[in-house]
Amino acid sequence: MSPTWPLRFSVAFVVEEALALLSKGISPYDGDVVHETPLVILLFRAASRYLPFSVGYLFLLLDVCVAWALREIAVVHQKLVVKRQKSEKAKYAEGVDCVLVLEDIELPDLMVFLYLINPFSIATCVGQSTTLLSTTSVVLSLLWALKGSVLLSTLFVALASYLSFYPIMLIVPITMIHYDVSWESRKPRISFILKISLSFIMWGVMLLWLSYTAVGSWQFVNAVYGFILSVPDHLPNLGLFWYFFMLVFNHFREFFLWTFQINVFIYCIPLALRLRDHPAFMLYAFCFLISIFKSFPTVGDVALPLALLPLWSHLFKYMRYTFLASCMLLAATIIGPIFWYMWIIAGNVNANFFFAATVLHSLGQILLLNDSIGSLLRRDYDLLHGIRIPQIDGKLGVVRLR
């Protein structure tokens, strides 16, 4: 028994199973093991047949690709933020210089370094988790959105949603990034949104149709998306679903399933409204939400928002819980495997212990997300009202952001 919990969709045991079934002429979705999209399976079949090197190297390539994209994102995003800051400077209060964004030449390299040294991304790559494919798609879609290419960015959002469903919500920030990037040309809003949605739907339909023709049946929809949405598998993982649905009475299962799945998406609306001026940040926040609340999260899902976080390094001085959150994530990462071992292999503790570690993991992420959103909003407030905390009757006032 190997600890596969952080890498739920690992090529090692899912895609290989699918390939074995395919080679016997059986649809991989007939059984209950394969919950991977057809195109991924075909990709790995092609890779194992035609590539001169082992499939493992494909993941290294993907990692390099993500690192390159992050570097480009840092460059483009920084330019965009500085440009925007310049144009809005008239609105800012006096004496806000110390919280303004300065162009940092080292930031792109730092992003690459931090992504590549992150234990979560190393684990994803070494464990050959197909989460890396979804991560790559999200990063590339952000990159092309920042560069203003509608077709490419929607293609990669569609690909990410095709791979792991939840990134479907990322189309909201991607649309807003496009609008934000082209704000000088002042296109009418409706036609703009229509254009992007049409392009997204086109790519989505194309991917689904390609999958259909590749496998010859629609079975995969139920096997992949039905599996993600109805959570029939309670194999312990980093998320919050397995423990809850292991304990809940079957009678209430459907109700809580709806609640849990709506919970993932519900935050999109308030966040989209509140963060409308910072669409790239919104994408980062959504990635965190997906990582916390999705039904089968892996360590690769955490690696993505953590890799994007340095884009807003000018917020770090506002953040209060970085220490606490990083301690929590570190503790969960060390204690989690120990509890897994003691529960599954040694058998002297029970599921509650491992669940405690996953809760810690989620709490650390929530704290970090909450803290970064708070810092962003507070910095916005400071830019407009001055950085000094207002005083009321000689006492420091409390700013409530609403």
Next chain:
Amino acid sequence: MGIVSGMETAKRQRLLQALAKHEWWIGLVMFVFGVAFFIALAHDSLNARVYVDENALMPGIASESFRGGSEAQTLGNQWEQLNTRDQAVSWLTDRLTSIGVEVYTQNFTAVFPFSGSQQQQTVHGTNVYGILRAPRGASVESIVLSSPYRLLGDGSDVQPSHYGVALLLSVAKHFRYLNYWSKDLIFLFYSEELVGMQAWTEAYTGTKLTNIQFSQLPGRSGNIDSAINIEMPSPHFTAIDLDTAGINGMLPNYDVYSLSWKVATSSKHNVPTGPFGEGVHHFADPIAHFRQNVYLMLRTASVQAAGLPSSGHGLLVRHRAEALTVRALPDAPYHKRYGLQDMGNILSGIVRSLNNLLEHLHHSFYFYILPNSTHYVSVSLYTPPLALIILGSVLKAISLWVVTGLKNESGDSQAKFAFGEVQRNVQLVLPAFLCSQLSGVAVYVAPHIGVWLMPSVSQAVAALIGLTLTAVVCIVLVPLIVMKFDNSNDCHNTQWAILHCFALVANTITLTGLSMMNFSLGLLFSIITVVPTRILRQRPNQHFLSWFLQLVFIVMASPPVVLWFGCLVYLLLNGQLASVSLASQLVETTVTLQNAILAALRHQYLTGMWVYAAVTLVLWPNWLLFWTTLWRPVVCTADVTREKKEQ
């Protein structure tokens, strides 16, 4: 949109600064209280009394009709005539065959790494086992009854145990004609101590944890539910030692202890029974009683911390078999003597109860320490003191984090801005962690490199030399390398305090994880490292005496020194310190430490013990971080003097 974090900067900062100011005494009080709390748990009124949690066991109800005492005596006498292993194996096989159980043998070969000679030492052995199929069951579950077999007069200093073998054989004969077994009974006679048991368990459970080469088992039964290992050096005994400590500090379910205790001390037998055969007395003087409890609690903890089981039961625990060793003590200071007949009945009473079980033992605790034979300190009781002890480190880490965020040391509590004005410089953290982890790996592989580089000396010596040299090199190199990354010329920079902060966090988390798996080892390292790592001061221009005191404390907290003290405590508690003079006691402890390191190294490959890996890959890197931060004021003082000269 409201924000949960609020922005009540001033209030929160005042609180944190108060914490930073007072943490030293809060932490100290917590530490003292935690240690006192832990010691106090040995008192009978603060812990729980032994009781059997699993009702299905029904201990002591079965009628015990074993009458094979004299036969066991004869078999024991026969064993004394055997001279070679082949004779022993064929004798065992013959006996078991004549009883009428299925008999199988298993051969194994183990390479003894880091042996006392220049060549690798190879050990061969043969395990003999018989399976009595259950008349009432479907061979899906089994109970193992095992005994090590040792040839007499082969020069080894291990206590003989042939009466255990003899008793097991006559018990097997008795069990053969009983019709109530619903689980298979496996009678296992393993040779070469733990190595033989490991070979057999690996073959039985289909796991591969070590490098032992073994033949596959020709016959097997179902899942091993529970196991009783028996050791009997002579036909008479005065007390029974119930040994629960398993590999890496794992323990069987407490019910298997309480069951065995209950059967042995029931009115039918009334044998003094407990851990090490002690803790049976109830002193009239409450202080003497409490002192005895503390002594015994620390002794069970010291055995658990060592992580190496004293007998074969410890290796079965890893595979979810609830196992313990019943050891007959011939020389315990009790006046009544018992014989093979009594032990046979006790054994059949225990096995009969285990046979009653309908499901795997799970009701009672898996984590406990025994302060005497009739009480236990469970995990829910001993976790709070451990948490109190470790929390001191957390407080220190928080206070360091807060202090490094302040503009000046006096601390202006009236914050003017919503953001922190001081940017914490964390650039030392990554290189320091990488260096210390790499040195952990270096120390981990050092014994192998030592053996490879020094083929002319004995492997054990080469391993120890390699280990020591690598450790010394790491001690010197790691601070020097980390200093290179301190690129600021300012002595008052906070990088080192932040490194100290993260070292405390890493130490806290790893100690917590360690104490989850092996409580006693985690507690030992917590008690010894928490105070020294807290008193480190990250200030330039300290007084030399104060710095020297920190140096002494940090050296005391280093893994080799902690282990040395661990060995001393172990020897003292287990009464194995033979010499009288202080100097020779110190030498004896050092020799024990060497043997302990070698044993940990060997058993990593022979029984899959991970204590060596935990110390070198986790605790040693942690300690190196603290060691590194210690040298920072020295660099600064040097800087200051150089600046003065330049002026």
